[in-house]
Amino acid sequence: MRYNRRVNEPSPSRCPRCLLQVRWCLCADVPTVVTHTKIVIVRHYREVTRSSNSGRLAAMALPNSVLLDHGAPGTPPTQLSADVLDGARLLFPGGETLGAASLPRTLIILDSTWSQARRMRRKVRGLEQVRTVSLPPVPTETPRMRASPGEGKVSTLEAIAYALGVLEGPRGPEVERQLLALFQLAVERSLATGRHGISLRSGQMSQGLPGSDDDNPEHEGK
Numbered sequence: 001m002r003y004n005r006r007v008n009e010p011s012p013s014r015c016p017r018c019l020l021q022v023r024w025c026l027c028a029d030v031p032t033v034v035t036h037t038k039i040v041i042v043r044h045y046r047e048v049t050r051s052s053n054s055g056r057l058a059a060m061a062l063p064n065s066v067l068l069d070h071g072a073p074g075t076p077p078t079q080l081s082a083d084v085l086d087g088a089r090l091l092f093p094g095g096e097t098l099g100a101a102s103l104p105r106t107l108i109i110l111d112s113t114w115s116q117a118r119r120m121r122r123k124v125r126g127l128e129q130v131r132t133v134s135l136p137p138v139p140t141e142t143p144r145m146r147a148s149p150g151e152g153k154v155s156t157l158e159a160i161a162y163a164l165g166v167l168e169g170p171r172g173p174e175v176e177r178q179l180l181a182l183f184q185l186a187v188e189r190s191l192a193t194g195r196h197g198i199s200l201r202s203g204q205m206s207q208g209l210p211g212s213d214d215d216n217p218e219h220e221g222k
């Protein structure tokens with residue numbers, strides 16, 4: 001497929017940072033959430049210009065995070081550095097449940113659709129040596145920016161929130177609350193545009209943000 005250069009050039013009517021329409025920009029409301037756990041978000045390049053991409057919001061809120069874009073045509077394969085891989089786990093369905101027995105210092109998240117994530121897991125160099133961990137059961141009956149593809153599947157930002165809720169010890173609940181509040185704010189801003197309907201029932205929600213897409217970076221709880 002031919003790569004469209006314009007895909008990486010946000011519309012002038014959008015905030016260049018959060019990609020929301022300027023009047024709904026939420027940059028000033030993004031909290032700074034300090035964590036011990038390092039979050040590494042490996043984002044599919046097709047997510048880069050989507051305003052519904054929640055990995056972007058996570059990276060904005062978390063000083064101890066890294067956002068790597070993967071897969072743009074003509075770019076070399078993504079190679080995770082030894083620094084990233086040291087003590088890291090990959091959040092992915094099917095691994096051991098995050099908990100007391102699994103407290104990685106670095107958590108890697110794939111920010112893409114499910115089908116892209118399965119390919120990224122094979123293609124991103126270094127991931128083959130990383131063990132996977134999965135979320136504990138998570139609620140999905142909340143308004144969201146894209147449809148949840150199934151029970152227990154949540155957006156990238158929600159997945160990071162729930163994971164840090166476990167990983168950050170006594171501060172976990174507050175970290176989780178701040179990130180989920182940011183997610184809800186983003187959903188509210190998308191609703192405020194009035195351009196898309198959204199249902200409260202998981203699995204029946206239409207996309208909420210202009211320029212968003214349906215197939216989704218989602219993360220599955222057990």
Ligand SMILES: [Zn+2]
Pocket residue numbers: 015016017018019020025026027028
């Ligand atoms: Zn903004």
